[in-house]
Amino acid sequence: MPGYRQHLLGGTVSFLALYHWGPSILQASPESPSLIFVAFCATLIGSLFPDIDTKSMIQMTLYQALFLFFVIAIFMNSWHELLICAPLSIFPLVVHHRGIMHHPLFLIALTTAACGFITIYKDISPSITFFIGSYFIIGCLSHLLLDFGFSHTKDRFLLKNKK
Ligand SMILES: [Zn+2]
Numbered sequence: 001m002p003g004y005r006q007h008l009l010g011g012t013v014s015f016l017a018l019y020h021w022g023p024s025i026l027q028a029s030p031e032s033p034s035l036i037f038v039a040f041c042a043t044l045i046g047s048l049f050p051d052i053d054t055k056s057m058i059q060m061t062l063y064q065a066l067f068l069f070f071v072i073a074i075f076m077n078s079w080h081e082l083l084i085c086a087p088l089s090i091f092p093l094v095v096h097h098r099g100i101m102h103h104p105l106f107l108i109a110l111t112t113a114a115c116g117f118i119t120i121y122k123d124i125s126p127s128i129t130f131f132i133g134s135y136f137i138i139g140c141l142s143h144l145l146l147d148f149g150f151s152h153t154k155d156r157f158l159l160k161n162k163k
Contacts, residue, residue, distance in 0.1 A: 002146045004048055004057050011047025014142035015040050015135060022134075035128065039135040046111075046139020050147070052092040053101040059092060102147060104157050107140040 002010075019036070048058035066089050073082045092101065100106050115133040119126045144153045 004051075006146055007047045007051075007143050008044055010142035010146045011044045011139045012040075014047070014138045015043035018043075018135065018138045022138075035131065039132055042132045042136040043139035043142075046136035047143050049136070049140055050102045050107065050143045051097075053095050053099065054097040062092070063089070098147065102144060102156075104141060104144055104153065105159070107144075108137055111137050111140070 019039075045058075048056075051057075052059045052062050066085065069085065070082060073079075073085075095101055111133045115126075115129040118124055119129045141153070144156070148156070
């Protein structure tokens with residue numbers, strides 16, 4: 001089972017591959033180099049993200065970030081964000097390791113929904129959320145490839161039900 005260092009390395013390789021050989025919309029330099037840096041960070045986070053369903057570095061980091069977010073949200077009276085994030089924060093604790101959080105279609109749907117929500121709710125350009133979301137997804141897929149190998153990941157994509 002690969003550790004977080006292998007997943008971060010896989011995320012780095014997948015970032016470089018998508019940036020250099022991906023569709024032109026994802027390689028064309030956006031105006032800001034900081035956006036590329038954010039895309040790189042999104043890829044690295046995506047490369048660890050599926051393991052939020054088990055005791056791992058990413059799960060601990062997620063809950064530390066959520067705690068900070070909840071404190072800030074309470075101070076800023078952001079009750080909508082709290083009401084949305086509080087139930088979602090329980091989700092990783094109730095799913096099985098390498099279950100739905102390691103399913104490529106679920107991860108793509110979750111990322112798409114999150115990008116749509118951020119685009120609408122935070123009024124950020126859809127091209128930016130699509131750009132960042134694509135890198136996050138490629139990071140998630142690199143995680144699945146390292147966990148399961150190509151054949152099993154492909155089977156999961158095609159909903160062939162092998163554990
Ligand atoms: Zn995993």
